[in-house]
Amino acid sequence: MYTITNDIDVRDMARGAVLLGSGGGGDPYVGELYLRNQLAEGRSPNIIKASELADDAFVVSIAGVGAPTVIIEHLVSTHTLLRLLEASETFYGRKIDALISAEIGGVNSMFPLALGTRAGIPVVDGDGMGRAFPHLEMTTFGVYGCAATPSVLMDDSGNVVHVHTTTNRIAEDVVRSVCASLGSMIFGSFYPMSGRQVKQLTVHDTVTHTLEIGRRIRAARESQLDPVKGVLQFLDAPAQGRYARELFNGRIVDVVHETRDGWHWGYVLISSGAGREPEFRIEIQNEYLVARHNGKTVTIVPDLIAILDAESAEPLTAEMLAYGQRVRVIGYSAAPIMRRPECLKVFGPRLFGIDEDFRPVEQLRAAE
Amino acid sequence: MYTITNDIDVRDMARGAVLLGSGGGGDPYVGELYLRNQLAEGRSPNIIKASELADDAFVVSIAGVGAPTVIIEHLVSTHTLLRLLEASETFYGRKIDALISAEIGGVNSMFPLALGTRAGIPVVDGDGMGRAFPHLEMTTFGVYGCAATPSVLMDDSGNVVHVHTTTNRIAEDVVRSVCASLGSMIFGSFYPMSGRQVKQLTVHDTVTHTLEIGRRIRAARESQLDPVKGVLQFLDAPAQGRYARELFNGRIVDVVHETRDGWHWGYVLISSGAGREPEFRIEIQNEYLVARHNGKTVTIVPDLIAILDAESAEPLTAEMLAYGQRVRVIGYSAAPIMRRPECLKVFGPRLFGIDEDFRPVEQLRAAE
Numbered sequence: 001m002y003t004i005t006n007d008i009d010v011r012d013m014a015r016g017a018v019l020l021g022s023g024g025g026g027d028p029y030v031g032e033l034y035l036r037n038q039l040a041e042g043r044s045p046n047i048i049k050a051s052e053l054a055d056d057a058f059v060v061s062i063a064g065v066g067a068p069t070v071i072i073e074h075l076v077s078t079h080t081l082l083r084l085l086e087a088s089e090t091f092y093g094r095k096i097d098a099l100i101s102a103e104i105g106g107v108n109s110m111f112p113l114a115l116g117t118r119a120g121i122p123v124v125d126g127d128g129m130g131r132a133f134p135h136l137e138m139t140t141f142g143v144y145g146c147a148a149t150p151s152v153l154m155d156d157s158g159n160v161v162h163v164h165t166t167t168n169r170i171a172e173d174v175v176r177s178v179c180a181s182l183g184s185m186i187f188g189s190f191y192p193m194s195g196r197q198v199k200q201l202t203v204h205d206t207v208t209h210t211l212e213i214g215r216r217i218r219a220a221r222e223s224q225l226d227p228v229k230g231v232l233q234f235l236d237a238p239a240q241g242r243y244a245r246e247l248f249n250g251r252i253v254d255v256v257h258e259t260r261d262g263w264h265w266g267y268v269l270i271s272s273g274a275g276r277e278p279e280f281r282i283e284i285q286n287e288y289l290v291a292r293h294n295g296k297t298v299t300i301v302p303d304l305i306a307i308l309d310a311e312s313a314e315p316l317t318a319e320m321l322a323y324g325q326r327v328r329v330i331g332y333s334a335a336p337i338m339r340r341p342e343c344l345k346v347f348g349p350r351l352f353g354i355d356e357d358f359r360p361v362e363q364l365r366a367a368e
Numbered sequence: 369m370y371t372i373t374n375d376i377d378v379r380d381m382a383r384g385a386v387l388l389g390s391g392g393g394g395d396p397y398v399g400e401l402y403l404r405n406q407l408a409e410g411r412s413p414n415i416i417k418a419s420e421l422a423d424d425a426f427v428v429s430i431a432g433v434g435a436p437t438v439i440i441e442h443l444v445s446t447h448t449l450l451r452l453l454e455a456s457e458t459f460y461g462r463k464i465d466a467l468i469s470a471e472i473g474g475v476n477s478m479f480p481l482a483l484g485t486r487a488g489i490p491v492v493d494g495d496g497m498g499r500a501f502p503h504l505e506m507t508t509f510g511v512y513g514c515a516a517t518p519s520v521l522m523d524d525s526g527n528v529v530h531v532h533t534t535t536n537r538i539a540e541d542v543v544r545s546v547c548a549s550l551g552s553m554i555f556g557s558f559y560p561m562s563g564r565q566v567k568q569l570t571v572h573d574t575v576t577h578t579l580e581i582g583r584r585i586r587a588a589r590e591s592q593l594d595p596v597k598g599v600l601q602f603l604d605a606p607a608q609g610r611y612a613r614e615l616f617n618g619r620i621v622d623v624v625h626e627t628r629d630g631w632h633w634g635y636v637l638i639s640s641g642a643g644r645e646p647e648f649r650i651e652i653q654n655e656y657l658v659a660r661h662n663g664k665t666v667t668i669v670p671d672l673i674a675i676l677d678a679e680s681a682e683p684l685t686a687e688m689l690a691y692g693q694r695v696r697v698i699g700y701s702a703a704p705i706m707r708r709p710e711c712l713k714v715f716g717p718r719l720f721g722i723d724e725d726f727r728p729v730e731q732l733r734a735a736e
Contacts, residue, residue, distance in 0.1 A: 157534055157538075158534050159532070159533045159534055159538055159542070160530075160531075160532040160533075161529060161530065161531050161532070161542060161546075162528075162529065162530035163528075163529050163530075164527070164528040164529070165527045165528075166525055166526050166527055170525075170527055170549075170550070173549040173550075174527070174529060174546055174549045174550065176549070177545035177546055177548060177549035178529075178542055178545055178546060180545060181538075181541040181542045181544070181545035182538070182541075182542065
């Protein structure tokens with residue numbers, strides 16, 4: 001049984017969350033600090049499997065909403081998270097039996113753990129994305145019929161908004177607008193679910209998976225092994241239907257990004273130094289969405305792209321990329337549930353304006 | 369005792385509401401149609417004085433929110449207003465004893481009347497602006513300490529949002545954002561108040577005032593008298609601390625407006641034809657905010673500016689202005705309560721980015 005008992009675990013968890021963020025989801029650092037505070041006060045999270053939940057248990061996702069660049073600058077208030085929990089229980093009219101992350105990639109891996117630890121509520125080992133996505137409706141929860149609302153939104157100043165929309169896409173629009181009007185950082189409770197729903201609609205075991213990713217990188221470093229190889233050995237797991245490969249190794253020769261309408265846009269060019277032109281390009285819309293090698297797509301959303309520091313294998317969010325960095329790029333197949341046709345209709349390439357069908361990373365690599 | 373029993377009354381009320389809208393507040397036409405339907409079905413509004421309310425009565429403002437140009441294109445659904453009423457009573461946890469208009473100028477004069485008539489709930493003879501303003505916080509209710517929220521917002525598709533903010537200014541930002549995310553037209557309940565508060569915080573008697581404005585214009589027309597003079601005789605009432613004058617008579621030679629971020633911006637130039645340059649200019653930000661004659665301010669917000677068709681004295685909203693129209697402009701002092709220093713801090717000229725202090729229209733005229 002995995003758990004998180006010390007700062008090394010928290011650091012491992014955060015490292016794994018950045019890798020699964022596929023460039024987005026925000027730096028887990030603020031959540032990490034908060035979780036470390038909880039441990040320092042003698043608390044530790046109770047991470048449970050979905051199968052341990054009673055069918056009629058009441059489970060809610062707790063998430064921060066905001067532009068990644070804003071989240072980084074924002075201090076997380078214990079007070080706000082606890083008030084959100086209390087307001088949510090009042091609003092839903094029942095006790096919350098467990099929390100679940102909607103998005104295991106990035107900072108939203110941490111908030112349910114931090115709040116669950118503080119409030120003594122179990123956290124489900126799973127999430128709704130198995131990675132990070134920019135929109136609230138882009139979850140397996142939503143794809144398989146769970147409504148993102150009713151929701152309680154709250155900011156640090158005590159402004160509270162309840163949202164109850166007819167579709168998850170409208171929920172995304174309303175929540176994003178409220179977020180912008182309240183200074184670009186809010187917390188919310190989303191996807192109220194029964195235990196039975198959690199068992200059916202979740203990308204399972206992603207909390208422990210995240211933790212293990214961070215551990216493998218650290219363990220390889222400590223053993224003087226190549227940490228990129230170390231984590232690939234764990235990620236590439238045919239028995240679980242997962243595939244992972246190193247796609248490219250080179251130096252960042254151009255990185256263009258800007259925050260527009262609360263979103264992070266850009267691209268990064270990586271060169272091996274062998275030719276005159278950089279060979280490798282990754283498109284960014286909050287997350288790394290598509291990686292192309294000499295113009296040929298090698299990994300595309302919802303499969304994951306991770307950019308790691310070439311030496312330490314520390315995963316890098318899009319905000320961390322800088323000119324001249326030596327990096328290695330990993331392509332990692334999404335969890336099998338995420339690649340189903342009904343899922344691709346909600347978070348496949350075309351939903352991001354990419355005029356290309358999804359093709360699994362292992363097929364793209366085989367065709368190279 | 370005034371009431372509204374037939375289509376002529378409704379038309380009079382709508383005409384008065386456009387005049388008090390000072391160019392903004394939206395065309396009452398959609399509300400007018402709805403109110404006429406209620407009358408046709410045998411219902412009529414119960415308009416009561418604030419003094420008739422019990423001190424512990426529960427009163428709520430019902431208003432449409434959206435860009436005026438969108439409101440005009442939008443059909444009002446009875447179903448939505450009735451659902452809003454029901455959702456509000458559930459949300460506030462008590463029966464609503466009376467409705468009040470937050471904004472007597474424009475379309476929001478009509479919605480409380482229409483809903484009150486349909487649901488058999490009295491409507492208070494008064495409002496929070498005595499005119500139209502573009503922002504939710506710009507009310508005497510707010511100036512004198514009543515919170516605009518908790519609010520229930522609803523659109524025609526059944527999306528529902530509850531808003532509970534720490535300030536009325538934040539409420540405006542959140543409500544406006546939610547409105548934009550839901551297609552730019554929503555209805556909401558605002559400023560929940562006790563009967564005692566209504567008595568203290570209201571611009572009184574503005575429903576019957578609006579109706580009488582429309583009646584005076586119609587009566588003068590029917591008697592072949594000048595309808596502009598007819599309405600001025602009513603508006604200019606020193607005993608009530610009100611002053612009204614015709615400011616200018618001419619032809620529209622330029623009208624510039626656009627809808628930007630959900631707001632209506634522009635100006636209108638009016639010429640008497642006597643000189644080479646148009647002498648009269650009115651700045652528009654949803655409402656007519658400041659009128660200048662040869663560059664000299666002659667009326668400034670919160671005092672009212674009305675542009676009337678030169679022949680019929682039909683009041684014109686900013687959207688109705690067109691090149692070549694012959695118009696007459698009226699300056700009308702705001703209700704005395706609206707001119708107090710504490711009010712000018714919330715809806716005086718500087719709140720609209722006008723670098724000029726408020727001066728009463730009667731003083732500006734005397735100085736001319």
